[in-house]
Amino acid sequence: MRYTILTGDRPTGPLHLGHYVGSLRQRVELQQHHDQTVLVADLQGLTDNGQNPEKISENTLNVVADYLAVGIDPDQTTICLQSALPALAELTMYYLNLVTVSRLERNPTVKSEIEQKGFERSLPAGFLVYPVSQAADITAFAATHVPVGDDQLPMIEQTNEIVRSFNRIVGAPVLTECQALLGKVSRLPGIDGKAKMSKSLGNTITLGASEQEIQAAVMQMYTDPHHLRVSDPGQVEGNVVFSYLDAFSADPEHIAALKAHYRRGGLGDMVLKRRLNEELQTLLAPIRARRAEYLADKGELIRLLAAGTQRAQAVTAEQLSRVRQALGLALQ
């Protein structure tokens, strides 16, 4: 079965290893057999950076270079820019009428992000409603599948509520429901041991990190605070180094043996960290090199983004027109 896939990233910083295992790695596989669109979500990035738009504009091409560097192929995947697709903003306006403020306030991901960003009374209205703009993104492409990390599951749920509500009101199946595609690792912890590696938490290893940055990040990783002497038995659960070895190692049997040895005692943190450092250096060296090559020709990145956006404009405008007709708006 051929899926229609929509996924995307906020250009709030360079992409990192969390994106790689949570979503990018899957996209490279999926593009070969399915219709895939990847959205650089600059409008959504502005919802918590309204005072600081240059952060978004500075990162937009970085994200495109990250995509190409990991192997997303613009001949197989449509790469497009959210702010250049006006249909998405208009759909958001229609859907906002189908969602209550209290429902938005209950969205667990948005709730924890609001707390984490310390918004309190200064919460931007656009930030509270960003799940609705995500519903517009997904439905504008009639996506059936959305590859994401698990922080995005509440967004998929909210999208499907809007789809059902819209279709019920207009009495026709105009919008399509979607499902999440979770990667093998649906949430990579930060290098600080926090639950999620995230651009806004500053606990990332970026795809363009230098050899020294990767090594420094691995060396400062949180392990088991009770594992003081090499001979002590150590804990694997909650140990960030093991979470990363699980996520990135190509040799799960060897990692299982390391875990058993660590639990018994006699295996030092430094041995593990050296092993992880090697794995990450091998993974990231070619990605870093390709990323730098792509970034050296910004004109080409812009041309490529414009070409994908043009294709997406046609698709989203058509879907918008179906929505306008279903709503019975007077001037079509």
Ligand code: ATP
């Ligand atoms: P920000 O802090 O600006 O929100 P972010 O690091 O959370 O940035 P997003 O652009 O919001 O990144 O997320 C893009 C995609 O990457 C989403 O599908 C998200 O689920 C996935 N993702 C982000 N961080 C991780 C992670 N640590 N583990 C797994 N998936 C992740």
Ligand code: MG
């Ligand atoms: Mg995020």
